Amino acid sequence: MGKYCIGVDVGGTSVKFGLFCENGELLKKWEIPTRKENHGAQIVSDIAESILKKMEEQNLTAENMIGVGMGVPGPITADGQVVRCVNLGWGHCDAAGDLGARINMPVAIGNDANVAALGEMWKGGGEGHDDVVMLTLGTGVGGGVILNGRMVAGKRGVGGELGHITVNPEENQQCNCGNRGCLEQYASATGVVRVAKKLMEEDNRDSGLRHMENISAKDVFDLAREGDGLAVKAVDILGRYLGMVLANVSMTVDPDIYVIGGGVSKAGEILLRVIETYYRQYVCITQDRAKIVLARLGNEAGIYGAAKLALSGREQV
């Protein structure tokens, strides 16, 4: 009877691995570079080789293993097919089937943001809940919807793509996805900076932001914490749209808890407070509202979630 599993988080720069006990204890952590040349044709065999090598090192055979879970940066259909992974060079493929054949173990696969949400549900900010929605505020905005402990992948693999919910149809700048007014344009690290720069053009007030060479999302939050008017306004815009999206997600799937992760979430309390203010304003629930908390696993959410995926198999709602 297998007692171990491996979680694999495939990123554009490196592939992260974690060897876990079935109770969720992380025993070993390692990573390898992502070889993207030749349309990423080596990636799956590199992963297979690294897993088999680690198992040998640890004196583990396939009999000791429950299986492997894998998060990848692209849409995955409900039946486990990769639609595409632009950052890896992959087109439509069956990466899970391919890896499974190479290592002779069951392999479960999911979109990386969905898998991270599963990780935070299991051992992170959402621990103890099984209806969890996560937003990852990084360079872009990713998301994951977990209902009854399972990822909602969606028919086309775009379940949980909360960064591309339209929050402002009047926006005139284009989002990376080609649309206008997506949440990502206001609530990602680049979005906060974009908004702050736009406010500097539109508003004559002095601001600490005007005395900086390169503005980062962290600068905007740091200045907002000190009461800098323009920075407060940029944070308010981000909080307003995030609060609105969470309220609308509550009216759709009504989860227990929201987990906010990604680089921007390092802003901490000031971020939670502004999201909470607007969430309360927009949501049609007057008591016992969903909790909003910070993510706890940081960059390890991906390997935790992938391990959980291996444990629960690829049963999706």
Place this chain on the structure above:
Amino acid sequence: MGKYCIGVDVGGTSVKFGLFCENGELLKKWEIPTRKENHGAQIVSDIAESILKKMEEQNLTAENMIGVGMGVPGPITADGQVVRCVNLGWGHCDAAGDLGARINMPVAIGNDANVAALGEMWKGGGEGHDDVVMLTLGTGVGGGVILNGRMVAGKRGVGGELGHITVNPEENQQCNCGNRGCLEQYASATGVVRVAKKLMEEDNRDSGLRHMENISAKDVFDLAREGDGLAVKAVDILGRYLGMVLANVSMTVDPDIYVIGGGVSKAGEILLRVIETYYRQYVCITQDRAKIVLARLGNEAGIYGAAKLALSGREQV
């Protein structure tokens, strides 16, 4: 082995019943008035009595029955408790448990809009799909989210409450829920009329609407079909917000198909066309988008869905 089930749709005026074969054939249909006096204390016993009487008439015993499903007009928690049903006079109660004890059969319960969505998935506009989102455009706007063939009730029973998604934070009139800018304020029968009247105040153009005593949603669609400028504008506003909500729901749970029902959906093609136009504009999916179709079961969606609920038990995602 039971081969029959009964679907019950509890409304504020009447309770509708359907006796079904397990394959979904509707054998008998009947209804009784809803006795709302004394906080609706008689409703469950009236339902029990009516079911037992019909079974006797049809020579059916509990052994012939798989069970009973029931849709009620209020939020139902994921564990089957009624939070409240204002229209019935009910507060927090265990209506399913109470009915089950009286008829000695398993009883499954759900929110009426969620149950109607399940009915449309089973034998209506969503037949053949198991990830279905329904919007019911009636006096208000109700909704239901079905994933993997099961209703998403939500932790507080507000799963699928799509009518209260905020679509226009700038709105100055209040929705029935107390918020401002809910979808219901634009896309319900009363919402379309409200928007049309507001346009008549703001826009000096002549319009057929100005020559009517009492404007109905049907009038607005009829005039829009003839090219009446103000009516076209009202329909466009409704279609825009509906399209935006469907796009945002796609980014959250990515269903196969949207089913549009309720009185307003009698407008037919013109309604589907305007929703589709804006759905395409706002959704971040460029091919193989979710289908948008009209509901097929009309007022019977509730009994069909309740029967399906009885068949699948109250296993919810």
